[in-house]
Amino acid sequence: MIKTISLFTLWLAFMGYGFFLAPPDHPDTLDLIGRLIRGPWQGINPLVIALFNLMGIWPFIYTAVVLVDGRGQKLPGWLFAAGGFLLGAFALIPYLALRRPNPTFQGPLDWGLRIWEWRGTGILLLLATVGLVGYGVTQGNWADFWHQWQTRRFIHLMSIVFLSTDPTISLTFGG
Known part of the structure; x- marks a missing residue:
């Protein structure tokens, strides 16, 4: 119960921060x-x-985790995984808050789940991330990124969502 309340509190804090405290929107955000x-x-900073692109990884x-885990949950994991492609942590945190421990997978793996469970999928995602x-890191301009982080809502929130959806951080709460 503490995990659920903590994650929903974090989710509400992200939502409130994004709407009310983040830097203002920039007129060319949609073009960017x-x-x-x-x-x-x-002309776009490599950072x-x-x-x-990491926000797509x-x-x-x-998805590789949630599709299998979602089989044993009351709410379908695929719904939150799909939402994660558009909203990142804003879609994934509610799933992590509502999920229950599911230590064993029940049923056969269909071909779709086999692709997500395949070691090659993990290796490809690791290589893309690295x-x-x-x-x-090597091509980016950190001073420019810092300036954009302070002045552009899109860059600011994308950075925060990226850090909040980092699997090493979020899976800690997923327990």
Whole structure:
């Protein structure tokens, strides 16, 4: 019960912070998001590019865990996993709060679950993560990123959501 209350409190704090305390929105945010999705990336800080793409990796990592775990839950895990691709921690924290310990998987693995459970999927996600972190750290401009973090809501919240959906942090609460 303490875990559930703590996670919902954290979720409400994120929501309140995002709406009321984060830096203001920037007029070119939609253009930036479009360029991050489609390209071209010229003129965008590599740290922002890496972070944006890492925000796509975490939901894949969570999906691999949540789809199997979700089989034994009252609420379907796939729903929260899908929401994680768009909303990150804003969709995943409620699942972590509502889930119950599910130590054993019941039933056969279908082909979809086998793909998520396949060791190669984990290796590909690890390589993509290491590559993006390496690119951002070696090519990025930290002073520019810090300035954007302080002045742009999208960069600010994306950074916070990234840290809050880091599997090493969030799975600690998932217990």
